Amino acid sequence: MSKREFQTEVSQLLQLIIHSLYSHPEIFLRELISNSSDALDKLRHLTLVDDTYKALPFTPRIDLELDEEKGTLTIADTGIGMNEEDLVSHLGTIARSGTKNFLAQLSGDAKKDSNLIGQFGVGFYSAFMVADRIEVVSRKAGEEQAWRWVSDGKTGFEIEPAERSVAGTTILLHFNEEGKQYANSWRLREIVKKYSNHIAFPIFLTYDKSEWNEAEKKSEKVRTTEQVNAASALWRRPKNELTDEDYKELYKSISGDSQDPLFWFHTRAEGTLDYTTLFYIPAKAPLDLYQAEYKVGVKLYVKRVFIMDDARELLPQYLRFVRGIIDSEDLPLNVSREILQQNRVLTSIRTASVKKILSELKNVASSQPEKYLEFITQYNRPLKEGLYSDYANRETLLDLIRFKTTKADGLTSLAEIKSRMKEGQKSIYYITGGSESLLRTSPLLEIYKKKDLEVLILDDDVDEIVFSGVDKYGDIDLKAVNKASTGDDLKDEAEPETDKAEALKPLLDKLKATLGDRVKDVRASVRLADSPSCIVSDEDDPSLQMQQMLRAMGQ
Numbered sequence: 001m002s003k004r005e006f007q008t009e010v011s012q013l014l015q016l017i018i019h020s021l022y023s024h025p026e027i028f029l030r031e032l033i034s035n036s037s038d039a040l041d042k043l044r045h046l047t048l049v050d051d052t053y054k055a056l057p058f059t060p061r062i063d064l065e066l067d068e069e070k071g072t073l074t075i076a077d078t079g080i081g082m083n084e085e086d087l088v089s090h091l092g093t094i095a096r097s098g099t100k101n102f103l104a105q106l107s108g109d110a111k112k113d114s115n116l117i118g119q120f121g122v123g124f125y126s127a128f129m130v131a132d133r134i135e136v137v138s139r140k141a142g143e144e145q146a147w148r149w150v151s152d153g154k155t156g157f158e159i160e161p162a163e164r165s166v167a168g169t170t171i172l173l174h175f176n177e178e179g180k181q182y183a184n185s186w187r188l189r190e191i192v193k194k195y196s197n198h199i200a201f202p203i204f205l206t207y208d209k210s211e212w213n214e215a216e217k218k219s220e221k222v223r224t225t226e227q228v229n230a231a232s233a234l235w236r237r238p239k240n241e242l243t244d245e246d247y248k249e250l251y252k253s254i255s256g257d258s259q260d261p262l263f264w265f266h267t268r269a270e271g272t273l274d275y276t277t278l279f280y281i282p283a284k285a286p287l288d289l290y291q292a293e294y295k296v297g298v299k300l301y302v303k304r305v306f307i308m309d310d311a312r313e314l315l316p317q318y319l320r321f322v323r324g325i326i327d328s329e330d331l332p333l334n335v336s337r338e339i340l341q342q343n344r345v346l347t348s349i350r351t352a353s354v355k356k357i358l359s360e361l362k363n364v365a366s367s368q369p370e371k372y373l374e375f376i377t378q379y380n381r382p383l384k385e386g387l388y389s390d391y392a393n394r395e396t397l398l399d400l401i402r403f404k405t406t407k408a409d410g411l412t413s414l415a416e417i418k419s420r421m422k423e424g425q426k427s428i429y430y431i432t433g434g435s436e437s438l439l440r441t442s443p444l445l446e447i448y449k450k451k452d453l454e455v456l457i458l459d460d461d462v463d464e465i466v467f468s469g470v471d472k473y474g475d476i477d478l479k480a481v482n483k484a485s486t487g488d489d490l491k492d493e494a495e496p497e498t499d500k501a502e503a504l505k506p507l508l509d510k511l512k513a514t515l516g517d518r519v520k521d522v523r524a525s526v527r528l529a530d531s532p533s534c535i536v537s538d539e540d541d542p543s544l545q546m547q548q549m550l551r552a553m554g555q
């Protein structure tokens, strides 16, 4: 038997998991079952596409076996399994770099933190919340030798050869004080239903059932095995057979989120292409939304067979907060990542899915404004990224995005702002380049205030870059106030009268000489009402903020 130490990050993580997720430990079962389900998906996929696995016996199932007396539970699957190397690397190190972010984001609030755990893929270790000893016996499909991995979750683990009759993984938990409450068949059934009801494989529970023995007039224990989940690809059932509860349950089981989603869009397309999509919008933006390593939220299935859950091609990046399922009838089962990138079928599904999501969002905006507000407070910023990257849907995105403005509290749509435009007004104006309070008090706004023109306050860090590329909303020009040319609506005031300009010339020359290379020009302007001076950019030059941002991006 060989003894190994955990990677430092693993020990650190275990400490945090055990101590901070204390009040929500039942998720350990969801995590272990989802690992089993992943392992079954992987093997099923291989048996369908790879000749070396086609001949292997494969009866996909997950078995929970409870021993109340000993206080143990096993979770066994007939999935892909792990060999010695896999056990060491999967259950002893943290490969995912996102996990470092996980460590940084733990808040100490047990409820919030337990939500994080599913998102960052530290799932397996959560079992140490309820067990003081875990034994994993696993045999990899296609290999003869099985291996046993044993750990107390403290310093490290031991690994040794073992036996297992078929490929798969068995996880034996020795419950600790905290875990004892789960050595109960009712409790286990309840947790499986709550989190794992729609796992595509049957989950069986074996336990000692109390039965009344009429002859002996007493109850006795009978070892019983029952299936405890529905095990159906729910998204393939017709909408009218599904309840809100069904949808919410499926969402929780695929997303790892414990909150209900804000809303969902379920579509079945038939015709040139056959596919089903079910998209969910999480109530709260995923915590890794702004990380380059964000976890993909949409799973790809082909004819109900799971294919992959980390394909960034399924939806454009700006919709990375969407969770759900794409199930296609037309893709080949052995579709690879490389094929996906330029696959005609997937491109069509993706284009249609984006259109669908955006148009459904538009429906929500008009039919349920309050719901929409909840949505937009979470996702305004990723939608803005879409303005930059999704030219084809720019008009729709402009209608979906909401804005702060000088004329209203809260958030306003461009349609509303358009309807408030003054008689004869030609453009909609916006200001970028700082915090909201800085922008609202900017001297650049003085003239607009004076002329009663509404100005959008764009204070997101992406606004500068995004909106410099958007020059129209429908047939109306969008114009930045911090550019030298002020737009038609101010034209009558853009140039000071000639005699005043003459009078100011000596002063301007002196200022220019003093400032030297630091400025391009010093001009007289009437755009200020109360302040003596301000800095603006030339029409075609990047603004100050943008120059800083481009520098930060290494441009």
Ligand code: ADP
Pocket (backbone or CB within 6 Å): 031, 035, 036, 039, 077, 079, 080, 081, 082, 090, 091, 120, 121, 122, 123, 124, 125, 168, 169
């Ligand atoms: P994640 O599932 O997000 O990758 P986990 O901590 O839950 O993170 O699991 C770590 C890894 O251990 C998995 O990615 C998988 O490779 C392996 N693993 C865990 N459980 C099983 C299992 N039952 N069968 C096969 N591999 C497993």
Ligand code: MG
Pocket (backbone or CB within 6 Å): 031, 034, 035, 121, 123, 124
């Ligand atoms: Mg997992």
